[in-house]
Amino acid sequence: MSKYKLFVRKKLLTLFAEAFFLFVFLLVALNVGSVHLDFFQVFNSIFHRTGELASSIIWEIRLVRVLSAVIVGLSLAIAGTVMQCVLNNPLASPFTMGISHGAAFGAAFSIVVLKAGEIQNSASRALMISSPYKITAFAFIGSLLGVIVVIMLARLKGISPQSLILAGVAMGFLFMAGTTLLQFLASDTELAAIVFWTFGDLGRVSWKELGIMTGVTIPALIYIFANRWNYNALQSGEDVAKSLGVNTWKVRLTGMFFASLITSVSVAFVGIIGFIGLLGPHMVRGFVGEDHRFLIPSSALWGAILLIFSDALSRIVISPVILPVGIITAFMGTPLFLYILVKGEK
Amino acid sequence: MSLLQVESLGFSYGAKEVLKGINLEVEEGEILSILGENGVGKTTLLKCINSILKPQKGRILLDGSDLSKLRGKEIARRIAYVPQFSERNSIRVFEAVLLGRKPYINWDVSSKDIEITEKVIKTMGLQEVGFRSLSQLSGGELQKVMLARALAQEPQILLLDEPTSNLDLRNQMEVMKLIAEISKARKITILVVMHDINLSVRFSHRFVLMKKGKIFARGGHEIITEENIQEVYGIKVIISYVAEIPVIIPLNG
Ligand SMILES: Nc1ncnc2c1ncn2[C@@H]1O[C@H](COP(=O)(O)OP(=O)(O)O)[C@@H](O)[C@H]1O
Numbered sequence: 001m002s003k004y005k006l007f008v009r010k011k012l013l014t015l016f017a018e019a020f021f022l023f024v025f026l027l028v029a030l031n032v033g034s035v036h037l038d039f040f041q042v043f044n045s046i047f048h049r050t051g052e053l054a055s056s057i058i059w060e061i062r063l064v065r066v067l068s069a070v071i072v073g074l075s076l077a078i079a080g081t082v083m084q085c086v087l088n089n090p091l092a093s094p095f096t097m098g099i100s101h102g103a104a105f106g107a108a109f110s111i112v113v114l115k116a117g118e119i120q121n122s123a124s125r126a127l128m129i130s131s132p133y134k135i136t137a138f139a140f141i142g143s144l145l146g147v148i149v150v151i152m153l154a155r156l157k158g159i160s161p162q163s164l165i166l167a168g169v170a171m172g173f174l175f176m177a178g179t180t181l182l183q184f185l186a187s188d189t190e191l192a193a194i195v196f197w198t199f200g201d202l203g204r205v206s207w208k209e210l211g212i213m214t215g216v217t218i219p220a221l222i223y224i225f226a227n228r229w230n231y232n233a234l235q236s237g238e239d240v241a242k243s244l245g246v247n248t249w250k251v252r253l254t255g256m257f258f259a260s261l262i263t264s265v266s267v268a269f270v271g272i273i274g275f276i277g278l279l280g281p282h283m284v285r286g287f288v289g290e291d292h293r294f295l296i297p298s299s300a301l302w303g304a305i306l307l308i309f310s311d312a313l314s315r316i317v318i319s320p321v322i323l324p325v326g327i328i329t330a331f332m333g334t335p336l337f338l339y340i341l342v343k344g345e346k
Numbered sequence: 347m348s349l350l351q352v353e354s355l356g357f358s359y360g361a362k363e364v365l366k367g368i369n370l371e372v373e374e375g376e377i378l379s380i381l382g383e384n385g386v387g388k389t390t391l392l393k394c395i396n397s398i399l400k401p402q403k404g405r406i407l408l409d410g411s412d413l414s415k416l417r418g419k420e421i422a423r424r425i426a427y428v429p430q431f432s433e434r435n436s437i438r439v440f441e442a443v444l445l446g447r448k449p450y451i452n453w454d455v456s457s458k459d460i461e462i463t464e465k466v467i468k469t470m471g472l473q474e475v476g477f478r479s480l481s482q483l484s485g486g487e488l489q490k491v492m493l494a495r496a497l498a499q500e501p502q503i504l505l506l507d508e509p510t511s512n513l514d515l516r517n518q519m520e521v522m523k524l525i526a527e528i529s530k531a532r533k534i535t536i537l538v539v540m541h542d543i544n545l546s547v548r549f550s551h552r553f554v555l556m557k558k559g560k561i562f563a564r565g566g567h568e569i570i571t572e573e574n575i576q577e578v579y580g581i582k583v584i585i586s587y588v589a590e591i592p593v594i595i596p597l598n599g
């Protein structure tokens with residue numbers, strides 16, 4: 001067998017291993033929660049949806065929560081992978097470039113100004129989203145505002161990768177200030193909804209919203225995966241990519257567009273969860289390398305695993321209090337961010 | 347008809363006019379050197395010929411068809427380009443060369459693409475480093491990888507921008523010899539920007555001397571005269587023969 005086939009086989013093996021881990025984590029996460037269910041009950045409930053308590057806990061709470069973690073985790077990781085490539089910047093991700101904050105601002109705006117959702121004090125779900133499409137659309141508009149600024153800055157001659165990230169962080173602050181400003185205009189119930197937003201929480205997604213997230217995300221992912229060879233070409237520099245027949249400007253723009261689309265749809269329903277877009281791709285690069293044929297699916301799977309893990313952790317660290325999952329991902333992501341920053345300085 | 351025809355080409359970066367009225371014919375299979383001072387527009391000319399930059403004036407004909415009407419992919423199957431400075435990222439040598447198959451890939455690489463890549467890697471003597479990352483290569487190896495990627499495109503025309511400028515003496519000779527061999531064996535036409543006139547004179551069939559964004563002279567070895575070089579580079583030289591090889595020696599003052 002040729003050396004290259006072996007080389008590729010190793011990467012495929014990594015992908016299979018990740019898929020296997022994802023499956024295991026899924027099962028484990030279904031067993032974690034404030035109500036104790038044994039493994040048999042969990043297993044049984046997955047296949048028999050009845051009105052019993054165990055079944056409703058699994059179907060109404062845990063399953064939708066875990067599957068949301070999968071969709072959001074892989075979305076954010078892929079958005080990070082694409083942004084790092086098209087912006088040619090290892091620190092780029094939806095969170096560090098302020099795009100998540102833009103989406104959160106858009107979503108908050110739609111709630112306060114356009115009355116697209118409110119908090120209900122029911123036990124099962126904290127947030128009632130009366131018009132999920134509106135919130136998604138506004139989250140997307142907000143994220144695009146962030147993207148436009150980022151792209152204009154990236155076009156500036158001589159802007160260093162570090163400065164670009166700094167600008168992204170500043171944009172994040174600005175959007176956060178905007179979101180805070182909206183809080184002063186909000187009613188109590190809306191206020192609770194907005195506060196939730198900035199702290200990322202997987203617990204308020206219902207099947208309907210999971211459906212919307214999946215419906216938007218899957219086509220975007222297919223588009224991104226179809227562009228994997230273009231992303232590979234971009235890595236060799238603008239001129240080389242062009243000489244290989246790549247329409248670089250179009251690939252960069254559409255890449256940013258779809259990365260912010262999948263970011264916004266997850267931010268719209270679960271709020272800001274930071275650093276998955278950095279952790280996902282960077283933690284798998286050592287195993288699968290820079291080839292986007294493998295890097296994209298591999299970071300996606302890893303992003304999903306990380307988010308399931310973080311979410312489960314957030315439920316058990318100081319149980320019964322549920323920590324916002326964004327806190328857990330920040331604890332993991334910030335050291336990595338600093339490491340890349342320092343390494344890039346050399 | 348010439349393989350490549352450049353007709354009264356003009357290019358400006360914004361308000362800065364860089365190329366003016368460039369006319370050029372390139373014949374199949376020849377090695378054509380482009381010589382001139384730094385900043386005269388050599389790189390810009392190569393980029394126009396590869397459609398990386400779109401010229402504002404004139405046109406470029408490839409086998410008689412207007413370059414600006416061809417799709418990027420079609421151009422990439424016929425013209426390959428090795429820039430002066432290459433990105434030193436951490437992709438592997440094999441992956442870097444395989445990328446040369448990009449213009450032929452629809453959904454994914456075929457076994458033919460892999461075969462061609464393996465062959466090119468062998469031709470360039472890169473088997474040893476085939477799975478090393480680009481960041482761990484010597485300057486000479488990196489330049490060969492870039493050449494290999496360009497060859498994997500199976501082009502008719504190869505554009506090389508100062509392929510030897512970052513190499514030591516031995517690697518300079520090695521890379522130039524490889525280029526000459528490839529050109530001969532595969533009938534690939536080569537346009538090469540050279541900053542080392544001596545090296546250029548030894549390996550090229552024809553020359554283009556550029557001055558102030560225009561072509562000052564073009565032709566065979568007969569145009570490499572002391573007067574022309576003095577005009578183009580603004581420095582006095584004498585041409586002497588050492589072991590029957592012409593050597594251009596700059597004089598002081
Ligand atoms: N992207 C650019 N924007 C503006 N001016 C440029 C750009 N690239 C090159 N130039 C200018 O165009 C002229 C020709 O550059 P170039 O083609 O790189 O010259 P050469 O390769 O002969 O050294 C130089 O004066 C250079 O400063």
Ligand SMILES: [Mg+2]
Binds near residue numbers: 389390430507
């Ligand atoms: Mg140059």
